[in-house]
Amino acid sequence: MTAQPATTTQTTDGETQGSLADILVSQGALDASRAQQVKTIEIQTGKTQEEIVKDKNLVPEAALVRAKAALYNIAYIDLAKTPASPEALAILAQEVAERFRVFPISADKPSKQLVLAMADPLDLTAIEFVEQKTGLQVMPRAAEPSKIDDFISTRYVGSLAQEVTEALKEVSPGEEKVKALERTKTGFIREEKVAEIVRHMLEFA
Template sequence: MLKTDTVKTVADVLYEKKLINSDQLAAIKFENVNTGKSIEQVVKDRGYVKAEDFAEALGAVYNVPFITLTAEQVDPSLMDLVPLNVAKKYRFVPFELKENKLSLAMIDPLDLQTIDFIERKTGYKVVPYITTEKTIEKVLEEQKGKELGEEITAALQEITETTLKIEETGGEITDATLRDAPIARIVSMILETAVKIGASDIHIEPGE
């Protein structure tokens, strides 16, 4: 959870932007004092504003720029710097590299442990940006889809360029050969991705 000693809160910023009214501001501060919940948590729980407005206001409090990130804004090569599952677990997306400074879209831009890890692993200075959780999830899922597509394309290319050699032992196809076949790898990739995204059905149309 984000922490700060700044006097101005995210609720104050939202009020200044006229995204909440005076009654809502008072209710937020009252709950904060009487329950011990952070201002940020109270605002989230009450659902007064959209996630984008909340993130932008929080960025203003911590002097961290807000970004509405899309997959098209992400430099694909940067996704190779950190494993995709790590980015998903800690909710960040590296999207731009300039002059050895790595721009990082994050849910929690004050997560110093994650920032330090990325700086040590990549050797670049991290410049944090704040965005929404939904944005992070969407961009990472699209990136995973791109990777899957590239792997399937490579496997299909292998099928068209080479003749699949089937080894037989005693007239039977070996399990190892079946597992290594390009088409078997394609099916495995599709099933693996379906499990990760929680798909209940898989539909493959003729010609796909």
């Protein structure tokens, strides 16, 4: 379930904040005349301003996400400048990340908080599911959906490769098996699968 915010919001000092189109103008991503066109189409068609901006490809994805974050009063995070945390990846399975289009940024077990980049930070179902799954309070961050998809497909694989590399330090070329390694995607890789990966890596070393 996704929460539906009002067309306008209020800032922390109580002042009314404009619509999505207004915020895009204030952030320099959209000119005033285009913003007015978006509002007119919204009235004529009943579409949301976000749908109109997307349909007409008026602004880059990053600009739209930043504006939505400002509208919903949610922090924006640039994944391209954010290092992946192996601990956070280990806490949230890849299947869950793919299902809800989220990516774990960092996990603080003492405070029981998980910083989570989300394609839809208003998705209450996703937040509740992740909280139940991890036992941590989700701190949502808005991020570009395309970057989240890319990070899910590359960072989880990178984390697995690092684990296999560590396993190589514990085995010799003649060994058939190594201890089961914790895996972020499904929980554990079977011993036989890890041994197969290790053998392939040794063959091409």
